[in-house]
Amino acid sequence: MILKAFLLALTLVAMTLSARANTLETVKSRGQLLCGVNTELVGFAFQQPNGEWSGFDVDFCRALTAAIFGSPDKVQFVPLTAKERLPALQNGVIDVLSRNTTWTFSRDNKEKLNFVGVSYYDGQGFMIAKKVGIESAKDLNGASICVQTSTTTELNLFDFFQANKIKFVPIQIAEVREAELLYLSGKCDVYTADASALAATRASFDNPEEHTILPEIISKEPLGPAVRHGDEQWTDLVRWTLNALIAAEEYGITSDNVQTLAKNTTSPDIARLLGTQDSLGTQLGLKTDWVVSVLNATGNYGEIFERNIGKNTPVGLSRGLNAQWRDGGLLYAAPFR
Incomplete structure (x- = not known):
């Protein structure tokens, strides 16, 4: 048997x-x-x-x-x-x-x-409202950051902030649309994703010129x-x-x-x-x-x-x-x- x-x-x-x-x-x-x-x-x-x-x-x-x-x-x-x-x-x-x-x-x-x-x-970046006046990801101490779960982005985020001894508040989201809503409503200060995805997300905003993608690219994303x-x-x-x-x-x-x-x-x-x-x-x-x-x-x-x-x-x-x-x-x- x-x-x-x-x-x-x-x-x-x-x-x-x-x-x-x-x-x-x-x-x-x-x-x-x-x-x-x-x-x-x-x-x-x-x-x-x-x-x-x-x-x-x-x-x-x-x-x-x-x-x-x-x-x-x-x-x-x-x-x-x-x-x-x-x-x-x-x-x-x-x-x-x-x-x-x-x-x-x-x-x-x-x-x-x-x-x-x-x-x-591609590579991972950060998007933030221009009015905040921050020009570097290393100045994001204490920021709340929207990050998509089940992605390489999440691990990269924790690695970058730990390596630079910066504190932050992660706000985990499931999909891009959810991140957009939280970011635009001010419930997260920053949105992190692949730089191409950030550019695509910003293009969907009513006033894309009011948002900037910070210069740091913190990962390689082929x-x-x-x-x-x-x-x-x-x-x-x-x-x-x-x-x-x-x-x-x-x-x-x-x-x-x-x-x-x-x-x-x-x-x-x-x-x-x-x-x-x-x-x-x-x-x-x-x-x-x-x-x-x-x-x-x-x-x-x-x-x-x-x-x-x-x-x-x-x-x-x-x-x-x-x-x-x-x-x-x-x-x-x-x-x-």
Whole structure:
């Protein structure tokens, strides 16, 4: 009996692993990608009154579904809180997580997630009303600070204040909207989060110019899409979609010229990327021109950045570390060869 029970357990585990190891086929069979995003973060993931989703992380989901189906529309966005996001991915509620999530050792190992790369290089900062007159985080002694639970932000906050021997009052919140309300009502003096999230939150205020983000960046927060352990083909597909967006910008391939370059390029690098040489897409279980479909749908990394969070948007972020390596940033795609 014990042996039979053991064999049955092994069979069930094998069936579970097999199902998880076939994410691409599951997505194709379903006819839809399930993509986990933030519940509400202007510029990154935001649902319009008409139900349409927009944002930097949302566009990555659309790029993925364009790679798989040739269309950016076969995706269901699943809004998740910080507490919900990792279990939702681990338990198969979503196929991929594209939600301002930091790549850490524990999440990679203990939580059994694969981060496919860095889509946004970030760091934790502090926002405070200008009228307070504070210009440095080291002058926040005694301040009440709103911080989101179940995040790396919470640990960073305690580490920074302990290291600098500064006292503060933590006000723990579950989601961004809750932090906004408490901060604007004066129930917390300061709001701490990734600097990009602070800029997005400030952009949603009626009077964003009345708030400042202090100069200190107290952590490294490499944000990127994540998938479950156990499905290398799916991990590769998601990873190389991100690489394709970054490489396309480096090579000057945009949503406007991709069709022309696919037909007329004399560059071997561009030809390989766009599928007119070497048919690399077939190694991922995709069509040879999958990158053409991606760029038609969303444009390259730079186009996605500028459209959603760039200097000419309410969020107003400069490229900074997220510029291409040749421009002094950290963005660098692995070679398509």
